[in-house]
Amino acid sequence: MTRGYGRFNLLPDEERQAFFGAMRPAQVLQSGEDLAMEGDRATGCTIVLDGVLCRYKLLSEGKRQILGFPIAGDLIGPAGLMLGRMDHSVRALTPATVATIPRHTFLDLVATQPHIAQAIWREVLVDASIAHEWLANVGQRPAYHRIAHLICEMRVRFEAAGIATGPRFAWPITQGHMAEATGLSSVHVNRVLQQLRADRLITLALGVLTIHDWAALQRVGDFTPDYLFLNSRAGDAQATGAVCELTRWSL
């Protein structure tokens, strides 16, 4: 069973098959491997089947800003395809499985299959909405609340993708990554996590995150899931598509 094609499983049969049929064979990325680099001419649109990746930008002085953590069902590169080049890089944080639709096939699908086009634009727009929320998070919230917000988001997205069920799940994001995502230093992230633990909100150890008080964590993180636009029918995480080898990273 494959982790999920996210919303793309909800497409009408014909278009769903067209979409899945357009994908090249699934491809496995090693942890730390780059899938695309900022400035690259995008050669295709990639859908994440399994694993956790990060979008990022490199700045002068070696700083890095993580822009998001794509997981199963998320798309990599549609914007790059349509604007001509990638505005950010993408790297696997865990072993990951992805499948790519070549540039031409993808543009054809978007032009001729309205439901596919709609599903893709939805993903793109939700990504933009998430970027807005992250900007607000990094710009306005103190470290403690900022980290809580990130954890809330990932929990909800993991559940929506069918990766996590319940308050205990694999957390493949290092404190260094959390620092780069939130604009904090990794030392400070570590201290904030200890505080969240002392406050009985979460524990995070050995790659496993446990949420002890979901309501309080959301309150602290000032989190409401509206910006994720998950409000369509439930059940879109049950995958029915093509079988592929899965890398193991989750619990």
Add this chain to the structure above:
Amino acid sequence: MTRGYGRFNLLPDEERQAFFGAMRPAQVLQSGEDLAMEGDRATGCTIVLDGVLCRYKLLSEGKRQILGFPIAGDLIGPAGLMLGRMDHSVRALTPATVATIPRHTFLDLVATQPHIAQAIWREVLVDASIAHEWLANVGQRPAYHRIAHLICEMRVRFEAAGIATGPRFAWPITQGHMAEATGLSSVHVNRVLQQLRADRLITLALGVLTIHDWAALQRVGDFTPDYLFLNSRAGDAQATGAVCELTRWSL
């Protein structure tokens, strides 16, 4: 003469007329007036004809994060239309002129006019790219560099929109707005601006910004305009469309 429809002037004649013809009569916003609120069901897609607006999110504790400064040629609300509700609010910072295409007409245009659809998606994707750059700016750069970056971006966008020519132009963004855009306090913005002035990079007074050393300012701001995706044909700022009353806010 109208300030500009941005890239929409580049559409083939037939589609350009369809696009302009779909707009309701231009509408004037007062400074400080809200055009849309987060959570609103979007009723149309609005194109900015003149003036400067801001997209923003309100957070708990009364904090506000500004997500961008739409100017002539920019679109408000296409994402809101397609996702069902706005993920952020939009407010005029200066008197502004805008024109709206009603929901149904807009969706029809997108579905039936490929060049219009392409132009709109381009705008949407560039907005997302800008949000990514802002996230990196706010997350990683110190205040001094962060403000420099914002000034560089606005200068380039003002020029591309035909609003500014040369290094001296109207700057309707208060220090309070700059603070909310960059995640700094307005007091600190003020001190950074004084430092930029002491360093002979800019002067900003009475709503007029002068850039004294563009090369140095870009260096300080770690600014390259790639993420704005302005690389298509020049001359798209010459407006030829319908005439409308213009509010005066620029030099």
Add this chain to the structure above:
DNA sequence: CGAAATTTTGAGTTCACTCAAGGATGGTGG
């Protein structure tokens, strides 16, 4: 001209950072 908004200044504080070192953990190969 007066009221409101914005900018500026000063003083004191704090949140988050840097630097540095020591402990865990996990993967790899002998």
Add this chain to the structure above:
DNA sequence: CCACCATCCTTGAGTGAACTCAAAATTTCG
């Protein structure tokens, strides 16, 4: 199976960038 290495996590101490509060000066607008 264990030794080793790389990565990641943790802790301590000192520093600094940016913040808050408060009030005065300036500009804008009705």
